Amino acid sequence: MKILADMHIHSNNSFDADNTVLELCQSAVEKGISTIAITDHMEAPEIKLGDRSVFGDMVKQISKSVEEAKIANELMDDDIKVLRGMELGEPMHEPKLTKKALSIAEFDFILASIHNIRNTEDFYYLEYTERNVPDLLERYFDELLETAENADFDSLAHLTYPMRYILERTDIRPNLEDYYDVIDKILIALGKREKALEINTSMVGRIGITMPDINIIKRFRELGGKYVTIGSDAHKRENVGNYIEEGIEIARTCGFEYFTVFENRNPNLVQIWY
Ligand SMILES: [Zn+2]
């Protein structure tokens, strides 16, 4: 039997998503997904702002998210497993606040992300020019390496995050191979620390590739990577489970016989059925 797990989903406990945890569960069931992780946003440096953060009170949002995931897991019974996750942004920017974020609840699964590099806005808001792109990417991958080597998390989310905006909004086509040295170091750190690499499928429908792309996932395997998680990064109920099967197929093509589901922050391997 096919087991499909979507390990990256946002509920209305994220500032940029609208559906309740239960609506997301129903959508997952309709699409034949048997396990989901609710991974609402926690930009740890924002904790110090409390409810003055533009994202709202993130501690409150995460407590509520985890509580709702727990209740949904009980309500949905055998229909679907609902895991308590969190997408932890910029974990190395303010380590004390990150620690606080991780202590909000008992989590099944922690994704680590970098949405903005130090002293710079989220990549979502930046203007991209031929001039600034190489510098931005270099700083981004350096921070990602720092995260991969040091942070407390289970899977590294959307490794090529800035590319989604560069490719979608500009004609600039950076050659990722220019960054392969640092990307290799990131992949090696993940492997050594037994962390997972996320295959993020959110942009497959728009730019035609996963984040990271197949070459980097293959490289992760060659460098000793053991765990991959697959996530749609859905912010709407209709996007739950999108391209998860394609993500699993890419994992298989790259040499992985298993994908990974985290529970109580332990990796469980799920055999790829082909
Ligand atoms: Zn993200």
Ligand SMILES: [Zn+2]
């Ligand atoms: Zn996300």
